[in-house]
Every structure is written in C-alpha cells, then in structure tokens.
Amino acid sequence: NAGVTQTPKFRILKIGQSMTLQCTQDMNHNYMYWYRQDPGMGLKLIYYSVGAGITDKGEVPNGYNVSRSTTEDFPLRLELAAPSQTSVYFCASTTTGQGEAFFGQGTRLTVV
C-alpha cells in the first residue's frame, strides 16, 4: 500500500493563477480531509469528505474548492491564488473518522 499520496510536493504560483493539489489514497478509506499548516498555527481544516460524492466545508474554506468523485481521490482546487494561501497543505484519510489519520507528505505552496 502506498497510503496517501499527494502531488506536487512543491509549487510556486503567481497571484491570480489556479492550480489543483492532487490527493489519492489506496486504503479504501471513506473519510478524507484537507488541512493547511502555517508556522505555530497547527492544522486548520479546509474541507472534508465522508464518502464519494459528499463534501463539506471546514474551518477555513474560502478560496478553495474540492470534489470527491471516487473513494480514492480528493483534489483541492485553488481558483485565484492569493499570498495568504502560501502554506503547507496536507491531505489525510481515516477509516471511520474516529481512528488513526493517515497523512500525505504535504504540498508546499508559495504564492508570489
């Protein structure tokens, strides 16, 4: 099992550009999450999904969109990049929502 795989690992975007952060998991987990990590601020939940076709907003959803067409994939879309979106983004998944969370390696995004 590869676990949770995120691509790309690093990206530099110009203000106003768009991009999609990819996340896929091969553990057949229903629950998937996107977090952003800023220094000293811990992990803030952006969006989450409890299964294919179902997504919901987390604590900091503005400027982002997600989709969940399959159990495996949970991409995060930035439509108009802003400097405030400079961060490290983590995708995670759990089996039941209550158990261990499995994390990807992260995507380090810089918006200039």
Next chain:
Amino acid sequence: GEDVEQSLFLSVREGDSSVINCTYTDSSSTYLYWYKQEPGAGLQLLTYIFSNMDMKQDQRLTVLLNKKDKHLSLRIADTQTGDSAIYFCAETPGGSYIPTFGRGTSLIVHP
C-alpha cells in the same frame, strides 16, 4: 479558544526525559492521539490512548491521561536527537469524524 492546547516549544538535553503537555475540551472523545511530524514530512501516529485508560506505556513513551482535568501528556524517556520533531496532540470528539489537532510542540534535543 483552541479546542486542543499545547505549548509551542520544548528544549531538552540528550538523555533527559521530555514531557509534552496538552489540554483538550471535549470529554466525549473516545481516543486521544499523539502524532509526530519530522521536518518536511507529514504527520505520523506515534501513540494513542483510550479515554477509559489512565496510562499507556510503549517502550520509551508513556502517555498519561487525566480525564477530570482534560489533560494529556507524553513522556519520552532517554530523549535522543532523532526525537527532535513537532508533536501534535489530537482528539476526535464523540459524534464527530473530524480529527482536531493542537498547534504542535517543537521538541529540540541538544547534546
């Protein structure tokens, strides 16, 4: 305020014990977790404790849970330079499917 609170930094000498503390707010959490994040990597589960336990020991790691005070601690015995990392306390409140993380404690181990 934060649901899960932890101090941001801890510095210890190699060979000493490290104690990282955490307070949480939701008494209905079934499990409480400690995750470790090494530089440039994602979080990995280090250990966890069931809410009906007071203590759990796993080699150099000891987790203590005080449910009355909603206080969780992680003790690392004989701390090594390889233990330098950020440690996150986490809970998933009862009825929720969203893990909630503290801000993370940066553990620095110096010779």
